[in-house]
Amino acid sequence: MTQHLSVKHLLGIKNLSADDIRLILDTADDFKEVINRPIKKVPSLRDITVANVFFENSTRTRLSFELAQKRLSADVVNFSASNSSVKKGETLLDTVNNILSMKVDMIVMRHSSPGAPHFLSRHIKANIVNAGDGTHEHPTQALLDAYSIRERLGEVGGKKVVIIGDILHSRVALSNIFCLQKLGAEVMVCGPNTLLPRYIRELGVQVELDVDRALQWCDVANVLRIQMERQQARYFPSLREYSLYFGLTKERLQRLGKEIVVMHPGPINRGVEISSDVADAPNAIILDQVENGVAVRMAVLYLLAQQQ
Amino acid sequence: MQTRIILEGERLSITVRRLCEQLIENHGQFADSCILGLQPRGPQLARRIHQRLQEQTGLSIPYGELDATFFRDDFRRREKPLRANTTHVPFIIEDKRVILIDDVLYTGRSVRAALDAMTAFGRPREVELLVLINRLYSRELPIEPTYVGSHVNTISSQKVLVEWQDEPAGENRVSLIENA
Numbered sequence: 001m002t003q004h005l006s007v008k009h010l011l012g013i014k015n016l017s018a019d020d021i022r023l024i025l026d027t028a029d030d031f032k033e034v035i036n037r038p039i040k041k042v043p044s045l046r047d048i049t050v051a052n053v054f055f056e057n058s059t060r061t062r063l064s065f066e067l068a069q070k071r072l073s074a075d076v077v078n079f080s081a082s083n084s085s086v087k088k089g090e091t092l093l094d095t096v097n098n099i100l101s102m103k104v105d106m107i108v109m110r111h112s113s114p115g116a117p118h119f120l121s122r123h124i125k126a127n128i129v130n131a132g133d134g135t136h137e138h139p140t141q142a143l144l145d146a147y148s149i150r151e152r153l154g155e156v157g158g159k160k161v162v163i164i165g166d167i168l169h170s171r172v173a174l175s176n177i178f179c180l181q182k183l184g185a186e187v188m189v190c191g192p193n194t195l196l197p198r199y200i201r202e203l204g205v206q207v208e209l210d211v212d213r214a215l216q217w218c219d220v221a222n223v224l225r226i227q228m229e230r231q232q233a234r235y236f237p238s239l240r241e242y243s244l245y246f247g248l249t250k251e252r253l254q255r256l257g258k259e260i261v262v263m264h265p266g267p268i269n270r271g272v273e274i275s276s277d278v279a280d281a282p283n284a285i286i287l288d289q290v291e292n293g294v295a296v297r298m299a300v301l302y303l304l305a306q307q308q
Numbered sequence: 309m310q311t312r313i314i315l316e317g318e319r320l321s322i323t324v325r326r327l328c329e330q331l332i333e334n335h336g337q338f339a340d341s342c343i344l345g346l347q348p349r350g351p352q353l354a355r356r357i358h359q360r361l362q363e364q365t366g367l368s369i370p371y372g373e374l375d376a377t378f379f380r381d382d383f384r385r386r387e388k389p390l391r392a393n394t395t396h397v398p399f400i401i402e403d404k405r406v407i408l409i410d411d412v413l414y415t416g417r418s419v420r421a422a423l424d425a426m427t428a429f430g431r432p433r434e435v436e437l438l439v440l441i442n443r444l445y446s447r448e449l450p451i452e453p454t455y456v457g458s459h460v461n462t463i464s465s466q467k468v469l470v471e472w473q474d475e476p477a478g479e480n481r482v483s484l485i486e487n488a
Contacts, residue, residue: 042378
């Protein structure tokens, strides 16, 4: 059993080993117990300052990171691009170096350009946590998804997971594929042909265009949000048609004759990719995912803080 | 590496029995008392004492296991990373008399962390510390045990190892290991 991570930054799942992932999930177990105590706070990171640098909007991820940091007693500063000097033309490296001059030990960053955290990691000393880089990776989401699957089904290895929806624009999908495969699960992607990347099969995933066949195959269905903001080009005729062919409905799930676990990284478009009665059913673990997100992010911050 | 046995077999069980008697003497009906084993090495002893006390008195005494890893003061200051163990405290210790149990008392730093960790479950009326082995002259903090199995005079190059028969190595034994 490894005791520490093989990396200094969490840039993506791609550069983690299976042992790293297991270490994070096991540590998250300990923190899940902490956040369910009457007093949900431990002093581990009391001498650490973390900057949450968000160049792209986020509610859930940012809140989850901030809670994780506060429950570990870290000092937290928040920065969002909309009201900063980025608007005045400052470069990414200058912005971050300015923040670091104020003695910040860790950076949690969301950026719209794929690879932005990787670029930073080559130039600065602080630990970096990628909180989503464009359409590339969103590692903590994949870790919390794996954690939630493990919590519900006992383990991830050997399970069949289908990711349904906009695979093309989804950083959640890519990180999930890497993470689930490293833990030994079988992965399938399902969605309209226009939203599946052309070379997705090269990653060793199965591709299915019929959502009913995909659901019949799987143990877990991870439903992605239709990203309205990335749909300038029309990838499908209408939301109604998407919902008809790919939306998870109660009738669809009842036809399966078995129970599957339903996940969604949020925010949900009720009635588009998932119907309300499915999202609120007991086998949907959407809110567990959110709770687990805090524990998993605490584990990531705690383990990275020891990687100097 | 030299090893010297400090306690084993019958003498060790006499010591554990004596500690139980002392607890009964002080806590009587254990009305507001509870036992906490301090991870990672305390629960083996704490479970034995708890079981023995319940058998002997016929009372049901609350028992929990406490991990203080996240409360340690050497986070990021030591070579080896800190891995947490399970905390399982299924009751609130508010206004209780807590008996904290560990196998060896050395610098006192884990006990300090445990005192912090405990506050997440309430404010105890009183905390007592029970250790099987008290290493003398090695304290870095003003912490002293309430109940002691045995006092041992050691230097910092030595290590005290407590082994229990339900562990892989398999014998109830306390030994002093010299790292030469």
